[in-house]
Amino acid sequence: MDQEAQTQVSQEFQKVLLSSVSASLPSIVDDDTKNLSGQDDVLELDPSAFDKWVPYLRRSVERDQLGLATEELYNSVDDHFEGLEVELLQDSQVNDKLRNSIGQISRVHNLIENSLVRDISNIQDQLNYSTNEVIMKKEVYVNDKKTSLKILEANILITKVLQILELSNKCQELIIERDFFKALQNLDSLEKIYLQEFKNYNFQFLKEIYNSIPYLKSSIKNECINSIRNHFNSNIGKNIADVGEGYFNVYDEKLFPTWLEKKDHMKLANFKFNSPVEVSLRDEDLVEELNLEKFFHLDEFHDSILIFRSLNELDYLISEFRREYEFRKAKLIDPLTWRKSQKGNGSAFGDFTNDLFAQSLTMDFLKQYFLKILGFLLYDINLNRSTDFILVDNDYNATNEFWDALMLRLEPYLKHFVRKLQTEEELGEFKNFMCMYVCILENHNLNIEPLYRLLIVVFEKVCNVNTTAFSAEFDILLHDDDFMPLAISDRGLYEKMLKICWMKDDELAKARAEAAEQNGQFTITLPFSPLYPMTCTLLKKTYNKLIHFIGTYYRHELHTLNNILVKTMESIFSKIINEKIRAKLDSTSREEIAQILINLDYFVIAAKEFSNMMTRDNILQNPSIEIKLASINNYVESRKYAEDQLIELIDSKVTDILETVDLDWRAMEVRQEPDISIVDVAQFLEMMFSSTLVNLPYSVQTLLIFREFDSLTRQFLDILLHETPPKITQESILNFEVDMKYLEGIISRIFPQRESESNGNNELQSPLMITSPTINGFTRSSNTIGNNVKSLEATFTELKQCIELMKLENMGEYNDSEIRLRKYPRIKPEDASLLISKVEIPMNDVQSSFDDIDLNNSSQESNFRELSTNGKKIAKFFNRG
Template sequence: MATSTAVATMPSASLPAVGAVDPSDVMMNHLQEVLLLNSDPISLLNSFEGDDFLEQLAPVVEDAVNANAVDLLVDRLATITAQKETEVQELCNSNQQEYTKAVHQLAKVKQNSEQMLSSVLEINQSIQKSGRAFVARNKMLKDSQGAKNNIDDATTALHQCLKVLHMTNQVYDMIEQKKYFQALKNLDDLQRNHLQEVAQFDFAQRIRHSVPLMKDTIKQDVISDLAVWLQSVHEVASQIGMIAFSSTEVRRRKWKAKADKDPHLRFYKLNSAVELAMEQDDDDEKFDPLDNAHIKVDLTPFYDCILIYTALGSLNEFREQYEYDRVKDTERLLPQSINFTDDDISPLENLLHGACGFAIVERATVRMAYKVRTAESVDRLWESMCQRIADLIDPVLQTLHNPETLLRVRTLLGLFIQTMESFEFSVVRLQSFMLSLFGKYSDFLKQRFAQEFNQSVMEDDYMPMVINQRELWEQVVNISWYQADIDPSNVTFPCILPFSQVYPLCCAELRNFVNQHYNFSDEFTEQNPGQIESTLRSSVDQLLVDVVCATLLTRLKSSNREEIVQIFINLEYFESAASAIERTLNETSSIHLPEPIKLDAVSEFARARKNAEQRIFELINSKIDDFLEIAEYDWETTTENSNPSSYLIDMVRFLETLVNQTLVNLPQSITSFLYFDAFDHLATSMLELILNAGRRISKPALHNFDRDVHYVEMFVQDLGQPENSRSTSTALSTFSPRNAKNRSTSVNGAAPEDPMLLRHRSTDDDGDNSLLTTFTELRQTINLLLSSNIEEYNNTEVRMRKYGRVKPQNAMVLVEKLHAAPATPSRARRLYRGRGN
């Protein structure tokens, strides 16, 4: 109760004034709350021994410090302690008997504790005594165990050292046995694992330092083995190429056999998509030029190099070095120059075999080790090889003189191209070179053709070809694109063909020329068919135009009429041959042409025929002019001749020979043109003779001239009759003075039944295109001069009927000359002043 009162009075003694809160009051209130929680003295004493009271008191101390009231707190605690001690004393005084009993019990417990301590000490001494022996034995055991561990460690280290040494020896043995990858693997295992276990030993450090050297040794050895392998491959490269060539040749024969059975396959070459698809359908196993019954190329050294350099992390180094070495190998493979001749092309064959084998090995390395040999690097190397091969061959081609050698070179190159194409190599550069070779071959053929054709032209007799045997006739007909007009079975011998022997000889050479081109182009793939066709067409066309046609045109300068006529006939058949060749080129084309092939030679031969025709005209007219130059007329003569002029008789004989012999083989259309041209020229020239006569023309001179013209007219009329009824003598017999006189009378209109007059009237009136029309103007002019009534010319109706072709100026000039003596020129002008009306 007293405690409660004391506690209760403490706060009131220290309360501050109202309205102000003193921090010390807060602290004291907090302390009072703590003490109130443990108001029981026993509980309070017990609480002093625990941590909870301190935790409760800590805030009070903190408040005292903060309030700067530590002294107050101490005083307060001292007061409370004194109070609590008084309370405890009072409590003890009330419970003294229990306390005394407790003290006795504690004393007894203490005695027992001392006895127990003594026992424990005795036990401890006993344990310590026995423990010393145990410790000694334990120490001995530990020492023994350490020695054993040391021995074990030494044994383990010794085994590890022996293992490292053994593995090192194995590495050297494997290097000697060329087991490079296993050696490198063991070396890597040794370096990564086992050397670490014996790193404390000096020999391990030495081995560690020798590892790079051993790796370099492996690298050098594997490169040396690769060099040996490459040398061995270089030695068998030619054999590899030869075997590959043989395989391609077998494929070519098989494909040709298939193409012969199926004509549609001729448009597709070897290695085309169609050929490859059909080849896959065959049961034959695909041929490997590197692994067959004749040769086996082991690529192991190459793969070992890749494996070793990959393991060493130096694959890029190997790739660059290998590519550089392969470039050097091509330089050693392809010589600086090559020499082959018309008699021996084996050096070229060996060159192509070696290049083929080398490239095949390169392609194999790409397929099996694409990380080292890429297709791009091999293709670059191949392109350089192709260029080098072309550069080696091209100069030698200039020294060759035999087209057959070029054909053999073509066969080799074609086989080479098809072989390399089957191994997926680009052959564009080689195809381009083949086109160049094709051009050279064509030039050779053209040169040889030109030589042989010129020889044939020089030896030709320019006469129709006479055949005495059927076999020869059949050969000539078959080779000359000649269509006989009769059934071959009805041909009798000797047989005369219209062309001369130069034509069939040239046709044979032309066929051979075209066939040789086709044989050459068989080696080409389908990559350049248009260029092949273009080159062939150009070559054939150039040959026909520049050699055949040009040579024949040159021969047209000859003055030999028979030769010119025969050349004209030959040109006609050459034109037909050019058309036939044009059809052949279109039919045998290996590609589908957008438009048909057209040869300029067809039109050139047609133009040459026109030139030959013109040349015949010129020669005939020139000969006619020669006769006319010797014509002598006395235009003022008073004597009439009984026969035509001698120059005209010779001219008619010449024309008769020309018609019956020289021009007999010409087509009827051509002979008609020739006759028209010749007789028109003759009529015009004879008209010029009379127009260019002197000042006066006498009647007898006019009759003599009329006789000459009529003589020519009879010959011209006789050309239209059958050959067996032609006779110049008949025409001569009709000419007598009497007939001439009667004819003159009939011209005046007294005898209209005169056949010549009837003929002239019919041709003039009816517009007939017979040969006599060429003399119409001359005949009408002579009839006008012989007419007894010249004034009728002024009558338009009569003039148009009788003298429609006579020009007024010519009529005026001739009438003046005819009447020069009895009539003056002024009278003649007045007589014909109305001609233009």
């Protein structure tokens, strides 16, 4: 549909165009003559005809079909004007007009030809003139252009020459201003410009500038090296000690006090300074103060590395740096000599007495020296890190290598210095400084083993100093001790004593209960002497000092420290306390030895409790470790030795008293009272066991009583058998029986059944005595006491059988084996024969008595031998052997 409408429009538009053209053609023909006569050829359209085109053109434009309309018009022209030329020629009017116009055309042709010839001539003249003028101007232009190019070239050349001069001048200024890297950049630019632009020019002054480039580069290199030397002068001189001191003070005066406050506040007693916990809790502001970049400025090294890298001479810089750095190190450690060949022992470095460095060693000098070394270590660490370890040829352990070499040289001197320290204050000051120093080294990944070994030596020295001090104070305590039970009349002092002294739990509870029962005047006597509580106090004081000494800083090799600590306390317990107390056992005083024995019982407890305390403190921080002092066994051995000494002393005394006994074996009268010498023996035994030895452990008392009565009966039996005359009277035998019964009678007084029975009333004894601990587990019950009394009375059995045998009027009774085994089982046949032979009886009775005894009867002899050993069974029961 659109195509049909378009075709219709196109046809209508064509009709309008044709009508317009047909209306214009006559006017064109009519005007030909006019045109040939020289008038303008004008083809004009009627404006009214053109207005007719407008709607069709607008419609095509609105429909965006102008191109299509134009194409249709061309096609329409071909269709409608194809036969127009023939039609015109066949038109007579037109032919007439054409014939009339031929003459006119000829005239016009002539006119045009003449006019064109003149015009061409004029044009040719003008062209010749213009050509000549253009040629002249072109020659001028070419000459001017060559001149301009030369001027431009000269201008460019002058500009580059000026640039070279400016670069040369700027380079000199930058060298003077010590901005070497920029100076080198200018030299590189100058060199490039010369080689690119002026290499082929023969400018002498430029050649001289170019030839000066190597000198300027050499000057820059020398100035870089000099700037490094000047940097060393200003940084590795007196200032390095200030840096070390400032850095150290941040740790010592800020970080450490802050940690102590946090540790108390947060209850972090098990964590030490510089531990991971402490490091993680540090204040960031304080940590920022430790930034090494704030202490050192290393611009010279950065510039030098850039410069020498640009010059491709970095190896030269490294070699010069090493040579200068080694010189600075050697100067830094002065007056210590820096030797490359070190053998690691003190003797290799010469005699300390003639060594300048050894003679300079004081605490202040050592601190300043190590602070200077610290400043250098920090400088070296920062320098290597900031320069990416280029100057040390990528040796990432360079600082540690220097430090290890220095410590290999210093360690013998430091040990020599520590050996000179005598007081605990000096050792503590040295320890505090070196421990803080170790913390700093550890945080910078430097080797701390040499200094830590030295700190362990310091701890050993402190242990030795405290051991010596303990020994001196213990000597005073031992000398001043009265070796008497400790009587206390102040309740507060008593409570303090119970806290100070190590006692068994049940004994401690009993002591507190008895103290609580005290009303009115307070008086309690503790079984040990003042030596024990004073020694306990001294032990705790010494141990706490040693624990405090290592408790703040020491974090490594705890097993070594623990071994030293245990060894020290073992030495104090064994070599000081035990050996000095043991030396006192040579005393001849029973009271003193008895009190020492009691004290040893408590020192056994002290050694055990001290072992438990060290286990609880656990400096190894290992809950599976249990510490047990070997001195426990030493005290047990000393206690046994004290028992033996006491027994020997009592035996000696009893023997001395028995030597004074003089019995009348020829007496003719029977006494009702014991002999005075026997009374002395009995009173000595009763007094000794009821007063002198009353404070001993009950097991020890029992052992001593059995030991002494067994010895006493054996000695009296020996007297009866071997020290009596060949013949003794019946009266003397009866008197001897009275004496032995008297001795046997004191047993019940030595072993009272109950306090109320022994005192005759229910009143408490005053002062109150806390009994000493029992070692072998004996308890002082009434049944045990009763059994002990019966066992002790059995020691008189053999002696009593001998007396009964000697009292026989009819010796024939002894011949009856049944009676003999029942009444005289403890008497040996040979002893019986000897005793009977001593009694004054008719000889025929004696002979008849022995006629029936077959001493060769092996069975009877065996029975007698077996029975004779029964007296030793009680002693064996109490480990007497």
